Structure formats: C-alpha cells, structure tokens
Amino acid sequence: MDAAHRTPLPKRSTAPSTVLVVCALAIGSWLVGHGAHAERPPQPSPAQAFPTPGLPAPAAPTSGGTASAPPAGASPTAAAPGAASGADGSAASAQVHPLPPSDPAGVRIPAIGVDAPLAKLDLDAAGALQPPPPDNPRLAGWYGGGPTPGSTGTAVITGHVDTRSGPAVFFLLGALTKGSTIEVDRTDGRTAVFTVDAVESYAKKDFPDQKVYGNSGLPELRVITCGGLYTKAGGYENNIVVYATLSAVR
Template sequence: MRPLPTGPAPAGPRADGSAGSALASPVPGRSAAAPHPTVRPLAPSTPLRLRIPALKVDAPMTKLALNAAGALEPPPDNNPVLAGWYAGGTVPGAVGTAVTAGHVDTRLGPGVFHRLGAVRKGATVEIVRADGRTAVFTVYAVEVYGKKAFPDRKVYGPSPRPELRVITCGGDYDRKTGYQDNVVVFAAMTAAR
C-alpha cells in the first residue's frame, strides 16, 4: 500500500513503542492465542460490510487477492472508505483466520482505517455477510510490526476457531518506500446474530 500522506497523522502506536507499502503475504503458521471464548462458526458467506463501532467505521467490502510477488493487494485507493478481505483465504465467521485490510490514507484523504491504531482491547469488529448474518469479533490485541520484520505466521496463521485480522499501514512514511510499519488488529469471534 503506497498512499500519499494527507491530512493529520494516523492514530495509534508505532513499532518502536511510540504513540504499513505492500502488506506481507498470508502464509500458514501459528496465530496469537485469543483469550476470549468463541461461538459456533458460521458457514462461509461473502462479507459485505465491516464495522468498528468504537471508531465509527462502517465500510463496504471488496475482494482482495495476492499480487505477482505473493503480497496481499490493498483495496483500490480511489475509494477511501473501502475495506477488503482476502478472498483466497478464510471467510470472516468461518473456522480459520480471515484477513481484512484497508488504507490508512489515500490521495483523496484519510482512509477507512486512519484511526485503526487507536482501537482498544475489548472493542468489537462486525462483519455483515451476504447470508444476512453478522459475525461479531472482539479485539484481543493491537500490534505494530515493521514491514521488514512482519510476522507472517503469527498474523496469517491458521486457527481452530473463527479469527479476524484487520490490517493497515502505520508508522513513519517514506516517499520512496511508503509506510514503514503495519498496524494489525487481532480479534476472535464472540457472537453471531
């Protein structure tokens, strides 16, 4: 993801602990353990909207794929409010680790996940699906990783329960290489309605 920075700096932590450029590719491995109890998984169904009530995010979703180098392609940057989900992987609500991503900013202004780093443990992420169901995920961690040391296995690894990752860019911005970090929200499904 290589958006041009515009407007105020994105909210949230940095990889160095103070208050990401193409995303790494989803590869199997182990994910961080979710401390929250989970509920019965849902059958696969296309995700339509992603909501983060604490951040007032209510975004339409689009399918994402991998580029020729095997990295996750971000959503188009001509729609700042659009989020995406990796269509080659787990569908949000089904067993496994579902991956969603969006821009922190775009040429048109702040992106859908401009404030993602400000989300806190216990916040919810809702995925509205084509089957009329909503998968509700509870955030159990928000972490920032330098893109050169991105922990693919921890972020993208399989899970025996429905999990969700919400990813955007963060940290310092370099005009040649883009954002230096990625903000990753880890969440486990805790309800379905």
C-alpha cells in the same frame, strides 16, 4: 501503485495459510498511504499488545499520549458477555460455533466510526494481491482466497490508511483498543461479531507471518493497515494488525 513495487504472490493454494503467509510481504507495499497531508494516523500503544510472558503488562497511556488515544467521543465496546480469555490473552470462542463460509458484505467498527462496504480481493495474473481501488478511500477489502469472516480459520480484512485525498477507511485503526467489537455483515444475512484481543504494530521487514496468519482452529479475524513512520521514499514503515476472535453471531 506502481506494479514494480507489488510483491508477487503464489497462485491460489488448497492450503489458504500458504497464500496468507506470503501475503504479508505484499500488504506493506499496496497499503501505503501517500502522506500528502499533515495529519498522521494514531498508533497503538504498548498497552494494546498481547502480554509478554514473564513481564508485567504495559501501563495504559497517560493523558499526554494523544497519538494512540481513541478519537473524541469514541467509547470502545465491552467484550461480549461470557467470552473467556485464552492463555495468550485472546478471547475464547468455545461457546460460539463457527459459521459456514459466506462472503462478507460490510464491516463496522463502532469505536472508531468505521462503516464500510467490503470488496473481494484476489490475485492478479502476476500472482499479486489486488488492492482496494485508491479512488474509493472508504472501501475496505477482504482476502477471497482465505476463510470468510466467522468461519473456522483466520480471515483477513485490509484497507488503506490514507490516500492523496486524505484519511481513508482505516486511518484510526491504531486507536482501537482491546475489548472493542468488529461487526462483519455476511451475504447469508448473519453478522459475525468479533472481540478485539490485541492491536500490534510491526516493521514490514520483520512482519511475523505465522503469528498473524497462523490458523488456531478458531474463527478469527485480522484487520490490517499501514502505520509507523512515513517517508516519501518508502511509505509507511510498519503494518498495524488487529487480532480479533468471534464472540457472537446475530
């Protein structure tokens, strides 16, 4: 990635949300896939978004909506037993106590076949968030300046959607559905299990910083990659964001 296309971030702050909000500006640039192959990643359907207050929930896609359908053989995991639903449709985690901080080691998303190690991402000397290395497309990264997955706050995991060699770790992220699970193995030997509340796509120029990175006081997770239309001049136009809440600990 050309350094000129990377948005500078502030130095690490004692308030993680400050860095995370600005991080939204960088994600769109360094998660760009090169689009050198014909296959395009699936995009989330309106049915996977948070419900809009006062409007009926969008209908599930029909059999013709292949762009956002889960891959063949994938069966989304049901939400954890006892997980209630919040006012915004998110999974309530009152019965699941937050874990103490511990670095994550790997992430699994069974519904889309993801099983990847995690690299810690930090800020470079210019204050920009370092991306996962493009020479290892199956590697994902987590933002080390914010909460660790399972602890209180909004943890962030990111990864490439594709590279010059083809699909990368989060190529199928847009096919994920509500109720699917995301498992994060931690270095303390515990596994934090998150239930997906919604999957949404945003134009990078209108990325909703506070909605994505705001701290609700619950142990939450965001998984982010690129999506939308692709152009050689600007890369992918959107970011796909998966919202998930801690629902179990193993």
